[in-house]
Amino acid sequence: MLYREAGDFKTTYAADSQTFPIRSDRWRYFAVLAIAWGVIPFVIDDYWANAILVPFLIYSIAAIGLNILTGYCGQVSLGTGGFMAVGAYSVYKLMTMFPEVSIVVHVILAGGITALVGTAFGLPSLRIKGFYLAVATLAAQFFLVWLFNKVGWFYNYSASGQISAPERFVAGVAVTGANTAPWAQYLICLAFVTVCAIVARNLTRGSVGRKWMAIRDMDIAAEIIGVNPLTAKLSAFAVSSFFIGISGALFFAVYLGAVEVGEAFGIQKSFLVLFMCIIGGLGSIFGSFAGAAFLVLLPVALKVLGVDLLGWPSSTVAHLQLVAVGALIMFFLIKEPHGLAQLWRVTKEKLRLWPFPY
Amino acid sequence: MTMKTLATAALAGLLASGPALAELVIPDLSYRTGPYGANGTPFSDGYQDYFALLNARDGGIGGETIRINECETAYNTEKGVECYEATKGDAPLVYQPLSTGITYQLIPKVAADQIPMHTLGYGRTSAAAGETFPWVFNYPATYWDAASVAVNYLLSENGDDLSGKTIALIYHNSAYGKEPIRTLEELSEKHGFTLTQLPVDPPGQEQKSQWLQIRRDRPDYVIMWGWGVQNQVAIQEAANVGYPMDQFIGNWWAGAEPDVMAAGMAADGYKSLNMNRIQNYPVLDEIRAQVIDAGNGAGDGSNVGTVLYIRGMYTAMLAAEAIAKAQELAGSPQITAAQMRDGMEALEITNARMAELGMEGIGPEFTVSCENHSGSGEGLVQQWNAAEQVWVPLTDFIAPDKSVIDPLIAEDAAAYAAENGITPGCL
Numbered sequence: 001m002l003y004r005e006a007g008d009f010k011t012t013y014a015a016d017s018q019t020f021p022i023r024s025d026r027w028r029y030f031a032v033l034a035i036a037w038g039v040i041p042f043v044i045d046d047y048w049a050n051a052i053l054v055p056f057l058i059y060s061i062a063a064i065g066l067n068i069l070t071g072y073c074g075q076v077s078l079g080t081g082g083f084m085a086v087g088a089y090s091v092y093k094l095m096t097m098f099p100e101v102s103i104v105v106h107v108i109l110a111g112g113i114t115a116l117v118g119t120a121f122g123l124p125s126l127r128i129k130g131f132y133l134a135v136a137t138l139a140a141q142f143f144l145v146w147l148f149n150k151v152g153w154f155y156n157y158s159a160s161g162q163i164s165a166p167e168r169f170v171a172g173v174a175v176t177g178a179n180t181a182p183w184a185q186y187l188i189c190l191a192f193v194t195v196c197a198i199v200a201r202n203l204t205r206g207s208v209g210r211k212w213m214a215i216r217d218m219d220i221a222a223e224i225i226g227v228n229p230l231t232a233k234l235s236a237f238a239v240s241s242f243f244i245g246i247s248g249a250l251f252f253a254v255y256l257g258a259v260e261v262g263e264a265f266g267i268q269k270s271f272l273v274l275f276m277c278i279i280g281g282l283g284s285i286f287g288s289f290a291g292a293a294f295l296v297l298l299p300v301a302l303k304v305l306g307v308d309l310l311g312w313p314s315s316t317v318a319h320l321q322l323v324a325v326g327a328l329i330m331f332f333l334i335k336e337p338h339g340l341a342q343l344w345r346v347t348k349e350k351l352r353l354w355p356f357p358y
Numbered sequence: 359m360t361m362k363t364l365a366t367a368a369l370a371g372l373l374a375s376g377p378a379l380a381e382l383v384i385p386d387l388s389y390r391t392g393p394y395g396a397n398g399t400p401f402s403d404g405y406q407d408y409f410a411l412l413n414a415r416d417g418g419i420g421g422e423t424i425r426i427n428e429c430e431t432a433y434n435t436e437k438g439v440e441c442y443e444a445t446k447g448d449a450p451l452v453y454q455p456l457s458t459g460i461t462y463q464l465i466p467k468v469a470a471d472q473i474p475m476h477t478l479g480y481g482r483t484s485a486a487a488g489e490t491f492p493w494v495f496n497y498p499a500t501y502w503d504a505a506s507v508a509v510n511y512l513l514s515e516n517g518d519d520l521s522g523k524t525i526a527l528i529y530h531n532s533a534y535g536k537e538p539i540r541t542l543e544e545l546s547e548k549h550g551f552t553l554t555q556l557p558v559d560p561p562g563q564e565q566k567s568q569w570l571q572i573r574r575d576r577p578d579y580v581i582m583w584g585w586g587v588q589n590q591v592a593i594q595e596a597a598n599v600g601y602p603m604d605q606f607i608g609n610w611w612a613g614a615e616p617d618v619m620a621a622g623m624a625a626d627g628y629k630s631l632n633m634n635r636i637q638n639y640p641v642l643d644e645i646r647a648q649v650i651d652a653g654n655g656a657g658d659g660s661n662v663g664t665v666l667y668i669r670g671m672y673t674a675m676l677a678a679e680a681i682a683k684a685q686e687l688a689g690s691p692q693i694t695a696a697q698m699r700d701g702m703e704a705l706e707i708t709n710a711r712m713a714e715l716g717m718e719g720i721g722p723e724f725t726v727s728c729e730n731h732s733g734s735g736e737g738l739v740q741q742w743n744a745a746e747q748v749w750v751p752l753t754d755f756i757a758p759d760k761s762v763i764d765p766l767i768a769e770d771a772a773a774y775a776a777e778n779g780i781t782p783g784c785l
Contacts, residue, residue: 178466
């Protein structure tokens with residue numbers, strides 16, 4: 001039978017508290033992992049890697065990061081683009097300063113640096129809330145972009161002000177630079193996504209995540225029952241920025257290869273990741289994936305449908321895409337504020353009751 | 359997750375349909391939307407209409423029809439990369455992204471995929487060093503040429519002496535706008551003028567503070583490296599602070615009809631560089647008759663004859679000439695991207711040939727070689743006549759100061775080669 005607890009007996013505490021308590025959920029999870037690791041690397045080509053899968057994976061990490069902050073801890077942030085820029089510029093400086101160290105270490109360190117910067121910009125959250133905090137993080141966004149444009153040290157004084165990723169290898173295979181095979185690009189991102197998602201899922205299930213959610217739901221009540229708002233809010237900023245920093249580092253080094261801070265990490269990026277969280281579902285790891293997939297796939301799907309199949313002019317399709325994204329955001333905000341993840345949850349509930357709904 | 363897998367499977371089916379006909383494929387990474395759409399549209403129209411004319415009039419080039427593969431980038435590098443990946447499987451001959459940001463992105467990619475890229479008067483200046491950048495061409499001129507042409511023009515206006523003058527550079531705060539700074543700094547040292555830099559954050563709707571600074575400092579000249587909506591705003595702001603228009607010079611991407619129309623009569627006298635002479639060429643009538651009237655125009659035909667339309671058409675002409683050259687070298691009408699590159703490297707544009715094509719004097723004469731991918735580097739200065747709404751060429755083609763530019767190109771190309779482990783050499 002589809003999606004039933006019946007017959008799935010838990011005999012240990014570990015089995016009882018596992019991430020996916022329902023058997024068909026677990027199977028689905030393992031099937032997705034098996035396809036992602038075992039099938040896609042063998043069939044992937046340049047177009048699929050560069051236009052769809054790699055941006056999807058990287059945006060998923062960013063969306064998970066923002067979801068921890070906004071969805072789980074209730075702190076609105078419009079600084080995502082700026083924090084991604086911190087990750088990108090950290091990994092660039094590390095790559096050029098210590099070329100002998102593995103890129104994997106650099107990406108993780110870039111996440112760490114971003115966590116520090118994020119925590120610093122998270123300090124105002126102890127005093128201000130809601131819209132006012134959003135404005136404070138907006139300041140982070142503009143300040144960081146300005147900084148990376150202004151100070152030549154960050155881009156090694158290159159004439160164009162751009163940073164470009166030198167070629168780096170993992171186990172002898174190029175993962176950055178123009179000669180990277182699409183499967184290598186995909187696999188390095190997939191490895192980071194898998195680890196980040198597992199870490200994020202378990203953090204949000206544990207005591208840390210419960211503290212975040214307590215702060216989100218009502219911070220005074222949370223304080224009364226013994227949650228320290230200082231550590232809870234700042235840890236949310238740190239963890240969230242860590243993930244966003246990793247996504248920024250991968251976005252620059254593996255996906256684009258060269259970036260210009262104002263364009264790649266501008267305010268639009270902050271909004272894009274926020275929209276991913278809103279459409280996907282606030283407070284849900286699955287929602288982060290769904291939102292990222294939706295917003296990465298939608299333009300591609302519209303283009304394939306409009307330009308390639310129906311033969312419309314490309315400008316019409318581009319305009320149509322703006323309309324569609326705007327309409328969808330309004331639709332989700334009004335009809336389903338919890339996003340695609342909630343639709344999925346409702347479907348699962350219905351499946352459990354089927355065929356005898358009450 | 360299952361829904362996503364289904365969607366991707368459906369997409370895979372859609373993408374699987376491939377080309378079968380033997381034809382010459384030219385991708386057009388255009389932008390008709392967003393803050394740069396007003397400038398991107400006429401260029402793309404001109405680019406596509408010229409190929410449409412060749413198809414209608416001559417049956418293509420060397421008997422092979424040309425197929426345009428348009429992809430909208432919105433001047434955004436991410437979308438540009440996606441367009442590149444989406445179109446490169448189609449055996450394209452040459453890329454022409456009309457964006458310095460996208461160019462920087464594609465330089466390592468085209469070298470890895472061995473597809474030539476033509477960045478006419480934009481992109482990375484040091485790509486002129488063809489031994490380091492074998493797959494990138496920026497003829498007939500580069501940004502450093504543009505900076506030098508502007509300074510040479512000012513020198514000729516001031517009796518060959520700019521010492522003690524101040525020149526402000528107002529620029530798009532991106533790779534594009536920062537490109538001329540290196541040359542202008544060098545030239546300011548050589549000629550003794552003071553250079554002030556005023557960055558404008560893209561897209562550039564907001565530049566009040568920069569123009570207040572110009573009003574306060576009163577520089578002798580303002581040079582602008584702008585694009586899209588930034589140009590319109592800058593010209594309006596210059597009029598608002600009462601800056602004399604004839605001391606305000608845009609580069610060749612800041613001197614087209616959409617830039618000056620918004621300010622109306624206030625824009626009268628604004629100057630800009632151009633690599634094309636704007637006049638009514640016979641080829642434009644042919645395009646009107648055989649492409650626009652036949653309903654095959656890329657746009658509605660209203661842009662025919664404007665600055666950026668002519669530049670797009672000129673770019674297409676250079677590509678078509680390179681294809682013809684490549685066909686001649688390869689000895690067959692069907693050519694590959696590698697053969698196209700050889701054709702571009704052997705390209706020679708003469709006045710006689712331009713007259714033959716019905717566009718006499720549209721651009722400078724130049725030749726391309728393995729060592730020099732940037733052509734002659736010449737540009738002219740034009741001025742906007744707002745009453746008659748025409749750009750009037752003020753000068754003939756002005757040569758840049760190659761003694762300043764060439765060492766800078768060599769230095770920048772050597773740095774790129776060292777950074778990326780390239781051994782310079784002819785292919």
